[in-house]
Amino acid sequence: MPASLVISAPASGVGKTTLTLALARAWRNRGLNVQCFKSGPDYIDPAFHAAATGRASVNVDSWAMDRSTIAHLVSRGGNSDVVLAEGSMGLFDGVAARGVSGTGATADIAEMLGWPVVLVIDPSGQAQTAAAIAAGLRDYRAAVRLAGVVLNRVASPRHEDLVRRALNEAGIKVFGALPRHAEISLPKRHLGLVQAEEQAEIGKLIDEAARFVAEHVDLDAVLHAAGQWSPQAAANGLNVTPPGQRIALARDAAFSFVYPHMLEAWRAAGAEIVPFSPLADEAPDASADVCWLPGGYPELHAGKIAANARFRSGLRAFAETRPVHGECGGYMVLGAGLTDADGISHEMAGLLGLETSFAKRRMHLGYRLAELAAPMPGHQPGARLRGHEFHYSTILAQPDTPLAVVHDATGTVIAETGSRRGHATGTFFHLIAEDR
The missing domain is CATH 3.40.50.880 (Class I glutamine amidotransferase (GATase) domain)
Known part of the structure; x- marks a missing residue:
């Protein structure tokens, strides 16, 4: 059964995509088959996922899709070793009114599929407060399980120590801490990241991200904390009619x-x-x-x-x-x-x-x-x-x-x-x- 994880965060812009790509490539470099998904309506991230894993990534969306459609889409991960779902915005961010099977929040997918969450926490401008935020996210919805956190953009060893101590006292596992590293910053434009197909050096960038994350994150501990997921057979496939032959x-x-x-x-x-x-x-x-x-x-x-x-x-x-x-x-x-x-x-x-x-x-x-x-x-x-x-x-x-x-x-x-x-x-x- 594949190991399964959701990569999420308290907000946008803290490094979810970079961590997802780095973990996917690092595990692929170890010989594991990695299948990625994207929670929510995003065209750009799945192409980066495919570049990192060599496998096509698709979107799953609780506002627009029913449970059967989501089950059908994620079933492609059944023959992989690791499944990674990258979230959108903050873990619980969705719309006010429920859609087909949820509000579009990443937490909906984590709960629906039973996949544990790895939080990316950027403690810039704070220290122990980062632990309070992580604890609040852990306890906000009982059915969403927090596996642990990865700290991103820590300012110094002293800063990292303060945050780690607070998280340990809160009973939250810290898988690693990433210092600032401009070389793995993904270029952006007004609708989000510049698309993977427009970046000739995307393979090298992902390789550098994987090397950097493997140096600072305990990959074995992350895998050990993952869920063991068994895909469920979907009663129906995708409810999509082609526009023509x-x-x-x-x-x-x-x-x-x-x-x-x-x-x-x-x-x-x-x-x-x-x-x-x-x-x-x-x-x-x-x-x-x-x-x-x-x-x-x-x-x-x-x-x-x-x-x-x-x-x-x-x-x-x-x-x-x-x-x-x-x-x-x-x-x-x-x-x-x-x-x-x-x-x-x-x-x-x-x-x-x-x-x-x-x-x-x-x-x-x-x-x-x-x-x-x-x-x-x-x-x-x-x-x-x-x-x-x-x-x-x-x-x-x-x-x-x-x-x-x-x-x-x-x-x-x-x-x-x-x-x-x-x-x-x-x-x-x-x-x-x-x-x-």
Whole structure:
């Protein structure tokens, strides 16, 4: 049975991803098979997990997915030696209203699967108080078991000693303490970490993180504290309908936000995925029956997208007879225009009237529940779709017929309804699952 652990923290930005990658690579270097997962809606971390382990990582989400779907997804870890689930935000951070099987908190996954938690604690600017925080997290929900902590960014041996003593007095195991080490800092941009595929030196960075963590953390003690997990058979697989039989999928640095479980579900249902690169001025495959433009970073490549006439004309020709759908950044590219952060306006595909601007930045973040008012590829009117929205653009115009009635996690109706015109549809949210 695989050893199982959840890597979490009191908050974002304290080193969960770095520790997860380091542990995964360090154990892989010892000859162990490591399977990673990501709790919550995140596109970027699973690609780093795959780089560290050599195995595809997928998201599990208690707000959007039912227990059967989560069980199906995590069952891929059954043939591994170690399972690591990286959390999002703080351990208990989720939304106010419960979703399908929880609030989206990492603690939901830890409790549901019975996986013990390793906390990453950054004691910068404090000492014994770090033990009070760890003890509070340990005791907050009885069914969530704390295996121990790893200290990150300790200032000095004296600082480490103060924190260790307090944690020991609280009965909390300390697996190790990491001094500050700039060489393993992962580069960031406005939506999070710079993607793994954009970093030529990512393998070396992960190797250095693994070496550093192995030097300062007792890897054997961490494994000894892990749970022994036996995967349970799931009654049903993924509740995902492919948008077509042969799917032309935009896939490059501007269109990279695709949940791995979605692509796997499409293929499992018999669909064929044909990637193409708008940045390379490629048009969707003419033999496809649907075109899908995922989100990503089109705002960083808006000038090139606008200049790539073959892509835009090919997309327009495709949409004359077959459905085209865009999610978030893909939706923006289907629109009339996109204004970049420098205030320069770029003409997009014009299949929809949407106009967006990154010069007027406003963060849109949160879970979304949409009830379709019209069909979109793979889903009929009335379908209830669960997803997640995360972008910094401002809507300048959204003149087309709304695609859906969209609520946030509290049930409040929001303005980002998505659009439809002819064969083109688009949403600001990224689809995670359909309600059964």
